[in-house]
Amino acid sequence: MRSVITRALLTAAGLVTVVFLATAGFLVYTRAAAAVAAGDQRDAAAVAAVLAVSSDADAVRATIARTSAGAEGRLSVVLADGTRLGAGVGEPVTSSGGAVVSVVPATVPFPWAVTSAVVGLALLTLGVAVLLGHRPFKPVLSALGVLASSAGRRVRLTGPRELEALASSINAAGERTSRLRAKEREMIADVSHRLRTPLTALRLDADAVGAGPVADRIRSAVSTLGHDVDRIIQALQPAESDSPSTCDVASVVEARMAFWSAHAANQGRPCEIDVGEPAWVPLSPDALGAVVDALLENVFRHTPTAAPVGVSVVRHAGWVTLAVEDGGTGVADPSSALHRGSSGGGSTGLGLDIARAAAEATGGTIHLERGRLGGARVRLRFGEADSHHEPASPRAWRLWHGHP
Template sequence: MRSVVTRALLIAAGLVTVVFLATAGFLLYSQASSSARAADQRDAAVVAGVLAVSSDADVVRGTIARTTAGAQGRLSVVLANGTRLGAGGGSPAVSVGGATVSVVPATVPFPYGAVFVVLGVAVVTLGLAVWLGHRPFTPVIEALRALASSTGRRVRLRGPRELEALAESIDAASERTSQLLAKEREMIADVSHRLRTPLAALRLDADAVGSGPVADRIRSAVGTLGHDVDRIIQALQPVEGESTSTCDVASVVEARMAFWSAHAADQGRVCEIDVGEPCWVPLSPDALGAVVDALLENVFRHTPTAAPVGVSVVRHAGWVTLVVEDGGTGVADPSSALHRGSSGGGSTGLGLDIARAAAEATGGTIHLERGRLGGARVRLRFSEADSHHEPASPRAWRLWHGHP
């Protein structure tokens, strides 16, 4: 802010200085020209006074020589008999008894010395103006600094009334946002608690189904849903001082694919799984499991039942890459597929956003491409736990070659 004020003051004072210098130069030159004309008129009047009492050529010639204009060769006299005395041939200035006195105007030099003096005074005045101009802005700058450093706390400042009003508006907006967030958390907690009742009924119904692969999968799905509801409720009450957890991507993917591979077998899908060696990322197992579930749910929801699906995990150079690809028709609008809430298939549109948020939380990226199976390939790069490389940029890449 101080630099902006300084530039504004320099521009304003500079313009005033330029106008001042131009005006001063014009006035000084005009004054010098007026003084030269007045001196010429005095010289002509002296010669005219002599002509009034005598027309003797020698007397007139001596008078001309004693004047400044005559000594410079700019004053001449034409007597009544036509005799010209002196040099120069300017316009007639005075006529006396048939004689004419003429003066050639003098060349007036530009007063550079005086202009340089004025310029020096103007430069000093310019610096003084900038220094004094900062003083009225000091309360504004201090108030803006207080406003900029008030992130996360109530804004309290003293300054111009407009900035105080702005601070009050920011406080009101912050308080309103906090209230909305609190209401949102209460609503989510209320909905989650209400889901526990139908979940309990589903568990009873699942137990009544009996035994068999289908019943086991139903019970597993109900158990997963109940676990997710509990996790949502716990997330609404974070534990202060809780350390950042890590998880093994390979083990989490294997655990989640135990469910999804069975689901793929029921549909007749080919399911390829390649998790490789253990690799740790700074995410909780539940968070990474939610990513895997979101991506696989997209595949099973938006691709034909016979379309193959592949899941792989690769560790390389401080990055852990999770790839989920399918043999479907691909993404119709990859430019907006990563926008939160955007979906072309009638779903909530949060699956890819959940994956993107998890990758970016570790400093990684998400890539949307065409895969080797012919459909979409979502490639998530997670920063490996305890790695010290810089975060990748850009975080969200949307790459798509060809059209489905």
């Protein structure tokens, strides 16, 4: 802000200085020219005075030689008998007794000394103007500094009324946001704790079922659900460290696919997994696991039992791509599928929104395409950890109606 004010002051003061210098230069030059013209007039008048009392050529020559214009060879006299005395043929200035006095205009010298003094004074005035011009802006700059350094806490500043009003608006918005976040946390905590009772009952019922694939699958699902509830409750606690988390996409996908591939095998659903080499992204393992679970849950919920599913991870050029595709019918309305809470299949519509938010948190994108299995392919591009690049654009692409 200070640099902007300085540039504005320099521009305004500079324009005033240019106008001042141009005006001063014109006046100084005009005055010098008038002084030279007045001197020529005096020289011509002195010669004319001599001609008024005598027309002697020698006396006139002596008078011409004593004048400045005559010494410079710019003054001449034509006597009544046609005799020319002096040098230079200029415009007639005066006449006396039939004789004509003429002077050649002199070249006006540029007043460098005066001009240099005026320029120096103008530059000094320009510097003082910029220095003093900052004084009225000090309260504004101080208030803006307080405003800029008050991120995350209540703003307290004294300054112009407009900035005080802005600070009040920021404080009001911050308080409202804090209330909404507190209410949201309370609601999530309440719902999570309410889920513990039915989960406990489900866990006891699952233990009572006995052995077998179905019982194992129920127990695994109940255990996963209980883990997710615990994770939600833990996430509501204040973080102990602000250091960013990272995870290996390949490891997280392998761990989650251990559950989903068993689920696919029970349904008779073909399942392809290709995770490739380790690929680290700036997300916590729980956050990435939630993305994988959300995408696979969509596949298992909205596609036929026999529809194949494929999951792959590819690392390339600073990006890590996670693709989940299926053999279903695709996404009916891709333009609204990425909007939070929007779903055409009777679900909450939060699955793709969770995936989109995770990708964009790393500077990446989400793509909805038609995959090689014939159905939809959700392709997430995560920015690789410790890889510096600008966020990709666009962040959401629509479903392709043809095969890629």
